[in-house]
Amino acid sequence: MPAAPGFRPKMSPLLALVLASFLVAPPVEAQISPFTQSIAAAAAPDSAIAAYYAQNGYAPLWTAPDQAERRNLLLTALSHAADHGLPVQRYDAVALADAFRAARTEGDRGRLDVRMTRAFLDYAQDLHSGVLTPSKVDPTIVRELPRLPVEQMFAVLENGDLGAFLAGLAPKAPAYAQLMKARIGLERQIAQGGWGPVLTAKLKPGASGAEVVALRDRLVAMGYLRRSATRDYDGEVQKAVQQFQLAHGLEADGVLDESTLAELNVAPQDRLKSILVAMERERWINIDRGHRHIWVNLTDFSARIIDDGKETFTTRSVVGKNAPETRSPEFSDEMEYIVVNPSWSVPRSITTKEYLPLLKKNPNAAGHLKIVDSKGRVIDRGKINFGKYTAANFPFSMRQPPSDGNALGLVKFMFPNKWNIYLHDTPSKSLFAREVRAFSHGCIRLGDPFDFAHALLEVQSDDPRGQFQKALDSGQEQAIKLDVHVPVHIVYFTAFPGAKGQMNYRRDVYGRDALIYDALMEAGVVPGGQQG
Known part of the structure; x- marks a missing residue:
């Protein structure tokens, strides 16, 4: 159908600029190639991609005959996106490979080149720093993401080693690889029917019968007990229950009480959700965490000092109450000093x-x-x-002056931040005996604050205990600077590997994981164990 007289189709500013540049060119070069037109049109919605192609004369990045190795490297990486719990459809390797086979025209080739570039940028950013923006999911997750500069990613295409770049995107923390392994195991378990029937009876060592058999079989399926024919709640079963309790933050008494029963009955599909969320959280902190750093896991109610990958100190903690204004936020900072005999500014x-x-x-x-x-x-x-x-x-x-009854106790550990969060002592020691320890207004209370101070000072003092005690005995508020600031990471992992690789699980005390999981599903992540 012919266009109406005077009709002119709308044209993007970028494409108009490209056309204008050719209109003033010599007659021999006046015609824009279909390849250039298609790239300009396809790239126009994304200013960074459009600018890059324009600056480089709309040269192909993936579709030229001599770029086969480059595109194969990317397509291979994209084909493993599901292994990382990423939204596969966002950069679908199969669809891109099909598009290469189906491409017939220069226009097809130009549009495909832009699709490959967009897939490259999205995949690199998602794998390196996460699929989601955490603060948009929950405003109390105030972590700054380690986003890759677009210029850095384009530079890899110009003169970098694409294979090495793609291989180095995923978090390097050992926990990430262990989470990937756990994901595979859970998906296999789900495909085989799960862990068996739900348990219904609370039991104690010494019990016997069909209910013990059901407990035994579930512990075997979960990997806590070797196969056996026992019908008795014997020492081996009790030991397996204790191991399970330790791995789930429960009192390890070997008794199948109500809380242990509830955790045993959590389905593998729900544990898989925790794994997928934990992998996303690992991407959010894909940074150099420091050869010495402090790791505060809110769901585990613990604070640890990590030296060169090994835990050198741990203490119980009390975290913020589960209420909108008191939940402890998640972020990273650097501890700068210790305050002994602190006053409390309410x-x-x-x-x-x-x-x-x-x-x-x-x-x-x-x-x-x-x-x-x-x-x-x-x-x-x-x-x-x-x-x-x-x-x-x-x-x-x-303000409360320094005293034994001060709300901050006798020491606090400062990493100044706009949320006014810090670690500190407390006169309320009884709370550390609780299984769930969410009682504070947001700051982190420590069960062994003096020992924590000694551990921090031992790298800069010949007598850390003496230095700390002298300041304490003065009764006056004193600050002890840390010669080297220590990174502090306040995190929220409901799934994490233990020292021997056994997965640990904790309850979603603030409901944050549920929000993150729903956001991942909305973004297109599909749990492999639940497909079909």
């Missing part, structure tokens, strides 16, 4: 939401805290009419 939110209502009823409430004005002066609370203030206009802050 956070504004706690001052106005918890203490101000009490002060309105009784000006002498919370007498252990000082009322401080904007200049740092302590104000006589008897001279303050608390009733006339609201949370919005309360002009004072509150």
Whole structure:
């Protein structure tokens, strides 16, 4: 059908620029090739890709006869995207290979070249730094992602070793490879029917019968017990239950109680979800974590010092309560100093939401805290009419001087950040005996803070205990600088390998993993064990 008189099809600014450049060229070169036209049109929606092709004269990156090795390297890498729990359809290797076989025209070839480039950039970014932007999934995951500069990726195509680049994209932390192995094992287990029937009975060592047989068979399927014909809850079964409990953050008493029963009955499909999320989280922290670093896993309620890949210190921790304003955030920073005999500057939110209502009823409430004005002066609370203030206009802050009863205990560990999160001691020691330890306002309380301080100082002091004790005995607030700042990683892994490679699982205490898993599914990730 002929176009109406005067009709002109819309043209992208980039394509218009390309056409203009040819219009002023000598007559012999005035015609734009279909290949160039198709590349300009296909690349136009992505400014970075469009700019790169334009700067390089629309030369092919993947489709020229002498680029077979390059495209085969990429197609091979893309064919393994599912191994990493990535959204395969985003850079479908099979579809790209089919497109190469089906290409007949220069236009086909140009469009395919751009598709390959887009697949390369997406795959590299997803595998290196994650499929998702975590803060968009949950605003309390405030981690900065190690995104690759687009210029760096294009430079690899110009003069780099593409094979080495692709091989080095995935996280190098040993945990990532172990998670990949666990994913394969779970998918195989799911394909074989799972771990058997759900267990229903709570049991103790010494029990016998069909319910013990069901427990035995499930422990065998999970890899905690060798095959046997026992019907008794004997020492071997008890030991297997204890190993399971240790791997799931439970009290290792060897008794099949309610919490152990609940964890045993978690389906392999749900464990696979934890693995896929953990692999994504590993991509979010695909960075140099430091040969010495502090690892705080919120779901494990622990804080550890890692030296050259080995755990050299560990202590129990208490983390933020499971409420929107108190959940501990996830991020990385550097610990700079230790404060001994700290004073506690009460956070504004706690001052106005918890203490101000009490002060309105009784000006002498919370007498252990000082009322401080904007200049740092302590104000006589008897001279303050608390009733006339609201949370919005309360002009004072509150501070607790150093003491044994200070909310921060006798030491805190500082890595200054805008969320005002740090590690610290606490006078509330009983909470460390709990199985689930989410009770704080967001900061991380340590079960063995003095030993933690000694471990940090031992690399810079001949007498770390003596140095710390001297500061403690002074009764005055003192800061001890760390000669070398120590990276701190506050993480949230519900699936992680233990020292011997056995997978550990923890409960999703904040519900973050569920949100991340749903976002991964929306992005196109398909759990292999649940296909078909």
